[in-house]
Amino acid sequence: MTLWDHYHLPTTVDEALLHLAHYAGEARVVAGGTDLLLDLQQGRKPPVAALVDVTRIPEMSRIETAGDDLYVGAAATHTAIVASTLLAERATCLVEACGVIGGPQVRNVATLGGNVAHALPAGDGTLALVALDAEAEVAGPGGCAWKPIRGLFSGPGRSTLDHARDVLVRFRIRGAGLGRGEATAFKRIMRPQGVALPILALAVWVALEGDRVRDARLALGPAGPTPLRPERAEAWLRGQPLEAATAEKLVERVWAEARLRTSAHRATADYRHEMVAVLVRRALGLAVQRARTGEAVPEGLGF
Numbered sequence: 001m002t003l004w005d006h007y008h009l010p011t012t013v014d015e016a017l018l019h020l021a022h023y024a025g026e027a028r029v030v031a032g033g034t035d036l037l038l039d040l041q042q043g044r045k046p047p048v049a050a051l052v053d054v055t056r057i058p059e060m061s062r063i064e065t066a067g068d069d070l071y072v073g074a075a076a077t078h079t080a081i082v083a084s085t086l087l088a089e090r091a092t093c094l095v096e097a098c099g100v101i102g103g104p105q106v107r108n109v110a111t112l113g114g115n116v117a118h119a120l121p122a123g124d125g126t127l128a129l130v131a132l133d134a135e136a137e138v139a140g141p142g143g144c145a146w147k148p149i150r151g152l153f154s155g156p157g158r159s160t161l162d163h164a165r166d167v168l169v170r171f172r173i174r175g176a177g178l179g180r181g182e183a184t185a186f187k188r189i190m191r192p193q194g195v196a197l198p199i200l201a202l203a204v205w206v207a208l209e210g211d212r213v214r215d216a217r218l219a220l221g222p223a224g225p226t227p228l229r230p231e232r233a234e235a236w237l238r239g240q241p242l243e244a245a246t247a248e249k250l251v252e253r254v255w256a257e258a259r260l261r262t263s264a265h266r267a268t269a270d271y272r273h274e275m276v277a278v279l280v281r282r283a284l285g286l287a288v289q290r291a292r293t294g295e296a297v298p299e300g301l302g303f
């Protein structure tokens with residue numbers, strides 16, 4: 001049995017949409033294939049008439065600025081993201097998140113768009129984009145639109161994208177890294193032999209005003225069916241002083257919103273509960289330190 005009958009390599013988004021329209025729901029977008037090909041091979045998804053490969057569309061691999069905003073193409077590989085000095089400086093948590101995905105072979109082909117479209121609640125690049133409050137440009141039969149990143153997730157592994165008709169083109173992060181006293185950080189807990197998803201991961205964006213937190217966003221996963229933004233904890237954090245007790249009180253508020261589960265291959269819910277505290281201390285501490293000093297050198301990148 002073949003897993004697909006035709007393989008297309010369009011060079012524009014319009015061409016990709018035409019291919020998808022031609023197969024009327026029987027084709028599927030593919031980028032690095034590190035999730036999709038396993039799903040097809042292992043029977044989690046049925047064979048398709050065609051794969052439409054979006055990695056030859058130049059605009060979908062670009063990492064650039066326009067005005068104050070950052071743009072990251074959905075087909076940018078994790079390796080390209082890690083190599084970007086622009087992102088290291090202005091979206092540090094994204095570089096840190098993509099830098100720990102899989103191993104080098106995976107990162108060389110796997111893309112940020114594929115990570116988001118796969119819609120796992122603990123996709124590393126996905127969590128970073130959620131903390132950065134990114135928007136996604138989605139092209140489909142009805143035209144092109146910018147959507148808030150959080151609107152793309154409807155459940156574990158379930159995206160609001162129509163994979164047979166929509167193309168995720170690029171991500172936009174408005175004004176990232178330009179505000180004074182603003183910084184990000186990403187940390188995750190992984191089994192030593194783990195290669196795919198983490199026990200728990202957290203991305204943090206923080207903006208300071210003097211010795212207090214002016215604003216903050218956290219993205220935690222897996223802690224629910226979709227990447228979790230603990231909004232009540234974030235609201236409480238605004239205006240809090242920069243002291244150790246703040247992180248400890250924040251942990252309790254994040255616990256109240258996280259839905260932690262025991263998973264057979266990764267960790268118990270109790271262990272994850274403890275790790276929430278570890279990650280909040282580490283990631284918030286690092287983001288605050290970066291925001292105070294204005295220096296952000298990505299940490300913990302894979303080899």
Ligand SMILES: Cc1cc2nc3c(=O)[nH]c(=O)nc-3n(C[C@H](O)[C@H](O)[C@H](O)COP(=O)(O)OP(=O)(O)OC[C@H]3O[C@@H](n4cnc5c(N)ncnc54)[C@H](O)[C@@H]3O)c2cc1C
Pocket residue numbers: 028029030031032033034035036037054074075100101102103106109110111112113114115116117118122123124125161163166167168169195196197198
């Ligand atoms: C050994 C191994 C280790 C891994 N480790 C990690 C890890 O540590 N952390 C982590 O988060 N993930 C990990 N992954 C999962 C995977 O590599 C990432 O999610 C990756 O970013 C997926 O990107 P891709 O380009 O390969 O997606 P693909 O497999 O090409 O596509 C995935 C899904 O997204 C859709 N899609 C892809 N691009 C688009 C687009 N532009 N528009 C619309 N739909 C699109 C496809 O139709 C498919 O449904 C690992 C995978 C492997 C095999």
